[in-house]
Amino acid sequence: MPNIREIKERIDSIRQILKITNAMYLISSSKLKKARKALDSTEPYFYKLQETIESVLEHTPHMRQMYFDRRSDIPEDKRKKGYIVITGDKGLCGSYNHNILKYTDKLLEGDDPGNCYLYVMGQVGRMYYQRRMMSGKQAFVDGEFLYTTQNPTLYRAAEIAQTVIDKFSSGDLDEVHLVYTDMVSSSTQENRTLRLLPFERRHFGKSKDGTEKKLPKASFAPSPEKVMDYLIPNYAKGIIYGAMVEAFCCEQQSRMTAMDSATNSAKDMIKELSLLYNRARQAAITQEITEVCGGAAANRG
Amino acid sequence: MAKTFYLEIIATDRVFFQGNVEHLVITALDGLLGILPGHEPLVTCLPVGELKYMIEGVWRYAAISEGFIEVMPDRAVILADHCELPEEIDIKRAEEEKQRAEEMLKQKQSIRDYYMTQAALNRAMNRLKVSQKKFK
Numbered sequence: 001m002p003n004i005r006e007i008k009e010r011i012d013s014i015r016q017i018l019k020i021t022n023a024m025y026l027i028s029s030s031k032l033k034k035a036r037k038a039l040d041s042t043e044p045y046f047y048k049l050q051e052t053i054e055s056v057l058e059h060t061p062h063m064r065q066m067y068f069d070r071r072s073d074i075p076e077d078k079r080k081k082g083y084i085v086i087t088g089d090k091g092l093c094g095s096y097n098h099n100i101l102k103y104t105d106k107l108l109e110g111d112d113p114g115n116c117y118l119y120v121m122g123q124v125g126r127m128y129y130q131r132r133m134m135s136g137k138q139a140f141v142d143g144e145f146l147y148t149t150q151n152p153t154l155y156r157a158a159e160i161a162q163t164v165i166d167k168f169s170s171g172d173l174d175e176v177h178l179v180y181t182d183m184v185s186s187s188t189q190e191n192r193t194l195r196l197l198p199f200e201r202r203h204f205g206k207s208k209d210g211t212e213k214k215l216p217k218a219s220f221a222p223s224p225e226k227v228m229d230y231l232i233p234n235y236a237k238g239i240i241y242g243a244m245v246e247a248f249c250c251e252q253q254s255r256m257t258a259m260d261s262a263t264n265s266a267k268d269m270i271k272e273l274s275l276l277y278n279r280a281r282q283a284a285i286t287q288e289i290t291e292v293c294g295g296a297a298a299n300r301g
Numbered sequence: 302m303a304k305t306f307y308l309e310i311i312a313t314d315r316v317f318f319q320g321n322v323e324h325l326v327i328t329a330l331d332g333l334l335g336i337l338p339g340h341e342p343l344v345t346c347l348p349v350g351e352l353k354y355m356i357e358g359v360w361r362y363a364a365i366s367e368g369f370i371e372v373m374p375d376r377a378v379i380l381a382d383h384c385e386l387p388e389e390i391d392i393k394r395a396e397e398e399k400q401r402a403e404e405m406l407k408q409k410q411s412i413r414d415y416y417m418t419q420a421a422l423n424r425a426m427n428r429l430k431v432s433q434k435k436f437k
Contacts, residue, residue: 060344218372
């Protein structure tokens with residue numbers, strides 16, 4: 001039979017934790033509401049942007065342009081790949097960080113760690129990869145790439161886009177991918193990768209019967225190259241912003257769910273323990289009564 | 302030929318406008334550009350600038366910052382960072398932003414910061430310009 005005092009202490013400590021998880025639940029649910037609102041207003045832009053760019057590219061005449069340069073003269077194992085990974089700033093959000101890190105690990109698996117460059121947003125991911133970088137078996141992490149994932153802003157997205165585009169044009173990177181968590185519905189999240197650079201062009205989209213679609217060429221003012229010079233950084237910024245908003249919303253969602261289930265299991269534990277506590281207390285009382293009765297009987301006799 | 306075309310203006314923070322318009326005038330990289338229904342397919346960029354579109358003979362104005370437009374004969378899509386109606390612009394804030402940017406430009410900055418401040422100044426000045434429209 002466990003000690004009454006021990007059980008009491010345990011119940012008290014669980015109550016304390018419960019208070020914390022419950023507070024975190026409330027905080028994250030109000031943050032989620034804000035993030036949701038941002039997501040709802042950004043989502044049309046995010047999807048329309050991808051859609052429009054696709055249709056713009058379909059109408060683009062062939063051109064030699066820096067952002068389309070696939071650098072196919074560089075062999076597959078020599079290509080320098082950059083990954084922008086969006087993780088959370090804090091833990092305690094269920095499997096959110098774990099999932100995105102596992103997913104990224106899998107992506108990096110086939111590549112030579114020497115040619116991978118990670119641009120990690122969010123403390124959790126940065127710490128994870130920096131620690132692994134120190135042990136020498138993981139990709140290089142840019143230590144100067146310090147951005148928080150909380151309350152995404154367009155300004156931050158623009159800075160990030162500028163950083164990777166500079167790296168790409170100076171030849172420090174040959175490919176840039178964006179890894180983030182997408183909010184499919186309020187209960188399902190999915191890890192996604194998007195290739196930012198070089199730009200993929202489906203010159204002639206194949207229609208269903210296999211014939212090539214004939215698409216009218218659009219005119220570009222002032223010139224296709226000029227437009228692309230301007231449009232692609234803009235596109236990168238928009239996509240990064242959209243991904244940041246999605247990821248932030250996912251983080252809050254997972255934290256809310258995690259804290260909700262933590263609160264629930266704390267409540268369950270308290271219930272079980274108080275049962276145990278009552279039983280122990282009853283047993284102690286019964287024992288005392290028996291002792292008193294026994295003592296009295298002995299005295300009488 | 303149809304008298305109107307379908308215009309969508311989508312900013313990063315909201316869907317700004319969706320509907321049929323008769324005439325659209327944008328500020329493109331090299332000057333003003335008017336778009337009527339049946340325009341040839343066109344893609345161009347929009348720097349920070351002013352935008353107006355006509356619905357039932359009435360011009361509406363908006364301030365727009367950095368984006369691009371895709372025009373097809375029967376529709377047009379504008380994707381921009383921000384888009385505001387003249388009524389929505391906070392003149393005081395825009396003025397403060399302008400002053401701040403001007404002060405920053407006087408400091409020594411890296412080239413990248415310089416461009417960023419210049420863009421901020423552009424945005425503020427554009428807002429102030431468009432905000433005058435509502436009194437007309």
